[in-house]
Every structure is written in C-alpha cells, then in structure tokens.
Amino acid sequence: MCKPMASGQLSRAEALACSGCRHACHVMLYCDTNTLLFGSIPIRHIVLMQMRFDGLLGFPGGFVNLSEESLEAGLGRELLEELGVAFQILEEDHVDSCFAPASSPASSTSPRLITHFYTKKMEEGQIRAVETAAVTTATDHGQEVLGMVRVPLHSTKGGGGLASFLSHSFVGNARFQLLHTLLRLHLVAPEELREALARSLKIQA
Ligand code: GTP
Ligand code: MN
Ligand code: MN
Ligand code: MN
Ligand code: MN
Ligand code: MN
Structure with missing residues (x-):
C-alpha cells in the first residue's frame, strides 16, 4: 500500500529485522452502516x-518502541492514548509495512521510519463508542489529536464529498493508504473513486 511505483514496501519480517529503524503503526477503523445522510444519501x-x-489528516496510531512492545501492543497503547478505548489489534489485521517517504533533506541523517498499516472492521456501535471516548476519556484529545473525523465516502451533485476530503493535506502516505484501502475493501466503487480523485486534484490546483 506504499506509494505506487515506490520500492518502499517491506515484508513484516524484513521490517521487524530493521532494528535501526523507527517504527510507527496506524489503523483504519471502519464499519458498515444503514444510516442515510440527510435521510437520503x-x-x-x-x-x-x-x-x-499539525493540521494534517491521518489515521490513529503512532510510534512503537520495539524494544519494549510488539507492533500490535504499541498500536493498542497509541489507540488508548488517542481514542480512549482499549483495543486488541491482531497480527492478522496488519496490511503492509513500508518506508515512509523522506519528508525533508534533514531527515536523511535520522533513522528511517517504517510505517505499518492495519485495518479493523467493527460494529457501528463500537465505532460510535470510539467517537465518544475520543473526546471524553482520551488523554491526547486537544493535544496530539484535535478530533476524529468520518471520511465522506459519497459524492454530492456539486462535486463535493469525497473529492473535497481528498483535496486536504495528509500526513506521510495516509492519503494513499486511504485510497488504496477504500478500493481494496470495496468501500467505494472504483469509478467513483477515480472521479473523486480527479476532482480533488482540480480542487488542489
Ligand atoms: P508522538 O507521541 O507525539 O510522537 O506521536 P505519535 O506517537 O502518535 O506518532 P504519529 O501518529 O505522529 O506517527 C508517527 C509518524 O508516522 C508521523 O510523524 C508521520 O510521519 C507518520 N504518520 C502519522 N500518521 C500516519 C498515517 O496515518 N499514515 C502514515 N503512513 N504515516 C503516518
Ligand atoms: Mn445545518
Ligand atoms: Mn500518539
Ligand atoms: Mn498518533
Ligand atoms: Mn506516541
Ligand atoms: Mn504521544
């Protein structure tokens, strides 16, 4: 799920063998719903x-210290801090691992960052409980995290919705992780996603 064409992707075993690297884990939590937006969409x-x-959109999660915790235990700790809910993320929820794109020339001297991505399907009630806990019990609310947001997966007649969301700024390759996952899990139809992506690039320009 790393950037297309980039050779940054690693197997889980290769990633874990890189002890000189920094590691971060993030997860996309999602559910099915019958809810109608405005009673019709x-x-x-x-x-x-x-x-x-930092004003960027991203997935919940964070840095994991492999000398103290496993990838999944570290992700669980981050989710408790950022969402206020104790989660068990499993190895089977792991999607892929890749080298983070270099952000600045200065970063070439610091240890490389490997980002691990997970997806977890939940019940709608659990998602709603996460949304509530994130503003009530999460210690990072108002600190590292300014709020949870639902991704608008629909497109409005005026070309808004998913396209407008995609035109915002994302951290690391979170935008690509989102696009790839929406496609892979069939959460948005390929042609709808393609159109929204094309419109988002026009909005950005
Ligand atoms: P601190 O406790 O302040 O260090 O934050 P954190 O542990 O919660 O770390 P954070 O979530 O910021 O993630 C660590 C690094 O991973 C970030 O500096 C980004 O470079 C990268 N990152 C953050 N979110 C995402 C994401 O959703 N996807 C990807 N691919 N990378 C991300
Ligand atoms: Mn209103
Ligand atoms: Mn954090
Ligand atoms: Mn974080
Ligand atoms: Mn952290
Ligand atoms: Mn922190």
Whole structure:
C-alpha cells in the first residue's frame, strides 16, 4: 500500500529485522452502516480518520518502541492514548509495512521510519463508542489529536464529498493508504473513486 511505483514496501519480517529503524503503526477503523445522510444519501460505511495537532489528516496510531512492545501492543497503547478505548489489534489485521517517504533533506541523517498499516472492521456501535471516548476519556484529545473525523465516502451533485476530503493535506502516505484501502475493501466503487480523485486534484490546483 506504499506509494505506487515506490520500492518502499517491506515484508513484516524484513521490517521487524530493521532494528535501526523507527517504527510507527496506524489503523483504519471502519464499519458498515444503514444510516442515510440527510435521510437520503446511503453512506454505507463509516471510516475514521483524525485531525492531527499539525493540521494534517491521518489515521490513529503512532510510534512503537520495539524494544519494549510488539507492533500490535504499541498500536493498542497509541489507540488508548488517542481514542480512549482499549483495543486488541491482531497480527492478522496488519496490511503492509513500508518506508515512509523522506519528508525533508534533514531527515536523511535520522533513522528511517517504517510505517505499518492495519485495518479493523467493527460494529457501528463500537465505532460510535470510539467517537465518544475520543473526546471524553482520551488523554491526547486537544493535544496530539484535535478530533476524529468520518471520511465522506459519497459524492454530492456539486462535486463535493469525497473529492473535497481528498483535496486536504495528509500526513506521510495516509492519503494513499486511504485510497488504496477504500478500493481494496470495496468501500467505494472504483469509478467513483477515480472521479473523486480527479476532482480533488482540480480542487488542489
Ligand atoms: P508522538 O507521541 O507525539 O510522537 O506521536 P505519535 O506517537 O502518535 O506518532 P504519529 O501518529 O505522529 O506517527 C508517527 C509518524 O508516522 C508521523 O510523524 C508521520 O510521519 C507518520 N504518520 C502519522 N500518521 C500516519 C498515517 O496515518 N499514515 C502514515 N503512513 N504515516 C503516518
Ligand atoms: Mn445545518
Ligand atoms: Mn500518539
Ligand atoms: Mn498518533
Ligand atoms: Mn506516541
Ligand atoms: Mn504521544
């Protein structure tokens, strides 16, 4: 799920063998729903992302210290901090691991970052409980995390919805992780996703 054409993808075993690397784990929590937006637009799924302290959109999760915790235990700890809910993320929820794109020339001297991505399907009630806990019990609310957001998966007649969401700024390759996962899990039809992506690039320009 790394950037297309980039050779940044690693197997889980290769990633874990890189002890000199920093590791971070993030997860896409989602569910099916029958909820109608404005009583008429079937949204079909709820997908959660977050507004980060730095103004970028990303998935919940964070840095994991492999000398103290496993990838999944570290992700569970981050989710408790950021969402206020104790989760058990399993190895089977792991999607892929890849080298983070280099962000600045200065970062070439610091250890490389490997980001691990997970997806977890939940019940709608659990997703709603996460949304509530994220603003009530999560210690990082208002600190690292400014709020959880649902990704608008629909497209409005005026070309808004998913296209407008995609035109925002994302951390690392979170935008690509989102697009790839929506496609892979059949949460948005390929042609709808392609159209929204094309429109988002026009909005950005
Ligand atoms: P601190 O406790 O402040 O260090 O934050 P954190 O542990 O919650 O880390 P964070 O979630 O910021 O993730 C660590 C790094 O991973 C970030 O600096 C980004 O480079 C990258 N990152 C953050 N979110 C995402 C995401 O959704 N997808 C990807 N691919 N990378 C991300
Ligand atoms: Mn209103
Ligand atoms: Mn965190
Ligand atoms: Mn985080
Ligand atoms: Mn952290
Ligand atoms: Mn922190």
